């Protein structure tokens with residue numbers, strides 16, 4: 001358990017209290033404590049030793065409750081509240097823009113699930129409710145549809161972590177199983193977990209313990225992280241065929257025709273006289289496309305592009321970030337703290353930039369041949385301009401431009417905004433282009449063909465942001481532009497640990513069919529930015 005887990009529990013408690021009609025002092029106390037824990041930077045044990053009440057925002061009563069939660073590993077009061085709110089009502093929290101009070105109002109009006117919310121909005125019943133209106137009904141309808149499509153999915157990173165634990169549990173019981181399905185394809189979000197093994201179903205079910213529910217036709221069904229879990233128990237002579245079947249998207253597998261029986265995947269594709277596509281290359285979008293000769297690998301990356309330091313909202317100093325990049329074997333890094341308008345993230349004033357550039361010069365002398373490039377993650381302002389005057393912009397080696405606000409502009413205005421940013425000669429990289437947060441927030445509406453077409457014409461780089469919550473640009477768009485656009489893989493790291501996220505970006509690049517030729521941070525620095 002971490003302080004962040006405790007923060008989440010308290011925030012959920014406050015939410016459910018409000019949904020159940022409580023308000024005022026007690027709810028506020030939970031919220032304040034949740035925020036204090038969320039912001040706390042140290043370790044849980046440190047805080048316990050000092051006493052929870054030593055943290056401003058946590059009162060005596062809650063401090064005792066927190067201590068109990070840590071000791072018992074659970075929170076009875078929260079469990080009790082969860083028991084009073086139907087699960088379908090709790091799911092309404094997944095709808096962007098709905099807080100506990102509006103959820104309470106909806107529940108009282110008979111809306112007790114996402115499906116029912118979509119139906120009510122479609123039938124115009126939400127607009128008629130006090131405090132809602134036509135405009136918020138439309139916004140709720142769109143957000144509810146999005147939530148409905150995503151609520152029973154998790155991020156790739158979450159799915160991989162849980163599956164790794166499960167696989168090691170199985171291995172501990174002497175069962176070798178192989179990851180299949182969308183996890184093996186490295187899809188950006190996961191709706192189920194599929195494994196293939198040659199072990200028997202009874203043995204597998206016993207090893208899965210509480211994760212197993214029933215055995216049907218040689219398949220053990222169960223659940224992992226709330227996702228449906230299936231373990232296909234197959235004969236050794238058909239392991240390859242069943243792995244191909246269980247890995248590919250349905251459309252892709254169907255495109256292969258009848259699968260011959262074989263013990264491994266290579267033999268299956270050899271018998272089909274088809275080139276064996278890597279697992280990531282088995283989506284519906286890949287049907288009919290030649291598998292690429294050479295896909296990007298993590299080892300191809302020479303530089304880290306897009307990272308934050310304690311100059312803005314990163315948690316480590318510039319020196320720590322640079323030394324970690326050297327230790328990880330990179331040749332260069334582009335530091336890209338936030339620009340001045342991003343005051344919520346400690347955006348840099350021109351005076352801050354002077355200090356940072358001086359430190360970069362000193363570190364470059366010390367760490368050579370490693371190179372730190374002077375970059376910035378500049379907000380793209382509402383009108384498409386960048387966040388500094390000309391004379392400041394011309395001082396950067398690399399300018400990343402990002403949308404961090406005004407996500408709801410009309411499609412035409414958003415398109416013009418992005419196009420204007422691209423036309424700016426100082427802009428090097430369009431970072432997390434759509435601003436989406438997977439499972440949370442849809443990307444902005446824009447004419448992406450116009451935007452990406454123009455980026456290709458101007459030779460601008462488009463980022464595949466590797467943060468597992470973003471993975472933006474979407475790989476499907478990148479796939480369409482794989483022969484024309486240049487890309488960068490950006491970890492968007494806020495600490496040295498964040499560098500490891502590049503692997504998610506590399507997986508998305510592979511799904512898009514990109515090789516090192518198309519990814520600027522796989523190039524030697526001179527090739528990208530000149531000598």
Ligand SMILES: [Zn+2]
Nearest residue numbers: 377402404432
């Ligand atoms: Zn950003």
Ligand SMILES: [Zn+2]
Nearest residue numbers: 306308377492
């Ligand atoms: Zn960033």
